[in-house]
Amino acid sequence: xxxxxxxxYIEIFPPKEFDFSQxxxxxxxxxxxxxxxxxxxxxxxxxxxxxxxxxxxxxxTPPSIRAEFLIGPQSTNAREKVAAxxxxxxxxxxxxxxxxxxxxxxxxxxxxxxxxxxLRMMGIPDLFEALTWAIIGQQINLxxxxxxxxxFVEHFGECMTIEGKTFCVFPExxxxxxxxxxxxxxxxxxxxxxxxxxxxxxxxxxxELSKDMLLQKQDYQQVHASLVSIRGVGAWTAxxxxxxxxxxxxxxxxxxxxxxNALKKQLGLDEKPTIEEIRVLxxxxxxxxxxxxxxxxxxxxx
DNA sequence: ATCCAGGAACTGT
DNA sequence: ACAGTTCATGGA
Numbered sequence: 001x002x003x004x005x006x007x008x009y010i011e012i013f014p015p016k017e018f019d020f021s022q023x024x025x026x027x028x029x030x031x032x033x034x035x036x037x038x039x040x041x042x043x044x045x046x047x048x049x050x051x052x053x054x055x056x057x058x059x060x061t062p063p064s065i066r067a068e069f070l071i072g073p074q075s076t077n078a079r080e081k082v083a084a085x086x087x088x089x090x091x092x093x094x095x096x097x098x099x100x101x102x103x104x105x106x107x108x109x110x111x112x113x114x115x116x117x118x119l120r121m122m123g124i125p126d127l128f129e130a131l132t133w134a135i136i137g138q139q140i141n142l143x144x145x146x147x148x149x150x151x152f153v154e155h156f157g158e159c160m161t162i163e164g165k166t167f168c169v170f171p172e173x174x175x176x177x178x179x180x181x182x183x184x185x186x187x188x189x190x191x192x193x194x195x196x197x198x199x200x201x202x203x204x205x206x207x208e209l210s211k212d213m214l215l216q217k218q219d220y221q222q223v224h225a226s227l228v229s230i231r232g233v234g235a236w237t238a239x240x241x242x243x244x245x246x247x248x249x250x251x252x253x254x255x256x257x258x259x260x261n262a263l264k265k266q267l268g269l270d271e272k273p274t275i276e277e278i279r280v281l282x283x284x285x286x287x288x289x290x291x292x293x294x295x296x297x298x299x300x301x302x
Numbered sequence: 303a304t305c306c307a308g309g310a311a312c313t314g315t
Numbered sequence: 316a317c318a319g320t321t322c323a324t325g326g327a
Contacts, residue, residue: 138309144325145308190323192311234310258308297308 001092003083005076009068010083011061017096019118020060026122029301032146034153034168046160046167049073049081053158055167056082070162090120094249099288108266108281112295121294123244127211128204129170130245131230134237135196136189151187176201196232203230214246223248243290252282252289262296 002013021041028038037044043058055071067086073079087093100117103109124130136152137145153159156171156179176198184194203209209230217223223246227238235255242251253259260272263281267273273281285292 134308135310137307139307139322140309140324141307141326143307147325188324192322196310232310236309240308253308256308257306261308300308 001084001087003080003087005079005083009066010079011064011066012083012086012092013064014090014092015095016063017100017118018090018092018120020065022116022119023090023122026119026298030142030146032143032150034150034166035170037165037167039165044070044165044167046071046169047082047085048158048169049078049085052078053160053169054078054082055160055162058086085125088125088247089123091123091247092120093247094121094291096120096291099249099291102285102288103292106284108263109285109292109295111266112299116295116298119295119298121243121249121291123247125245126170127209127214127241127245128173128176128201130241131200131233131237132170132176132197134240134244135193135200135232138193138237148187148189152184152189155187173201173204177205192232199231200233211245220248220250243293249290250287252285253293254278254282256293258297258300259293262300266296266299 004011004013024038024041024043027033027036027043035045041059044055045058046053046055048054049072052072052074054069054073056067056069058065058067065086067082073082100113103113124133132152133145133149136148140148153168153170156175157168159166159168161167179198179201181191181194181198184197185191189197200209214223214226217226220242223242224235224238227233227241228235233241236253239251239253240256242248243253254275259278263269263278264272282289282292
């Protein structure tokens with residue numbers, strides 16, 4: 001992580017393969033998003049570090065990006081954790097040079113990499129948030145998924161309003177672990193999704209599941225198997241979480257409908273490709289399937 | 303109306 | 316092992 005501390009703000013120095021405005025386009029994809037705000041080319045986010053709420057405003061200051069603090073943090077240690085959060089959020093540990101090199105010789109990826117150069121795979125660093133968002137998104141349209149997320153966060157998260165803008169942090173695991181299914185049913189979650197999400201909150205709260213314990217696993221297969229063993233987590237959700245939270249650039253949600261639609265569009269097909277055809281493409285993207293998927297998703301919302 | 307949506311568990315064979 | 320069914324609701 002490459003950053004510097006200036007008391008009232010921190011400065012982060014991303015790798016060269018980065019375009020802040022491309023990332024903002026992704027983050028602005030839903031006007032129902034409640035976990036960050038975008039205004040005037042700046043990105044606002046409220047997070048909790050060591051129990052302390054921190055609100056920052058992120059702006060592009062080439063070649064760096066700068067996070068100005070509007071609330072908190074009190075300690076140097078906390079400022080470093082904010083820097084680490086942003087670093088992970090933008091997936092700055094990933095070196096995209098070999099991805100772009102691969103894409104230059106790939107008929108599917110060449111165009112999207114040209115169009116969205118510098119787009120980072122925006123992560124969801126918190127495991128509970130990543131799992132919950134994936135489960136909410138299962139088998140429903142994205143618009144409704146955002147509606148459910150907004151209700152979930154507004155009801156159970158911590159929110160504050162400053163200068164007319166509302167900022168929220170994702171609900172604490174402990175709070176969700178104590179809920180009954182009907183509390184989420186009232187927000188129009190299905191009973192199944194309510195069970196899954198509460199069950200996962202309980203598993204994390206009881207120490208049976210954590211990001212650290214997943215990251216300690218040996219390889220892709222072991223992590224995937226651990227995730228799939230969780231009720232409510234199938235292959236798609238496991239890959240989604242490995243991609244967005246655990247930063248496996250080879251995670252590949254082959255069954256994803258959005259991926260199918262994007263490939264159909266990029267390849268000019270009349271029908272969506274089969275799973276087998278997509279697996280073949282995936283082998284050509286070995287090591288970069290997650291980025292390929294993310295860029296293809298991006299191509300769906302012009 | 304009808305079909306589909308950034309699926310997964312459950313049930314029956 | 317594998318295919319069919321159910322869950323839930325909003326968008327197009």
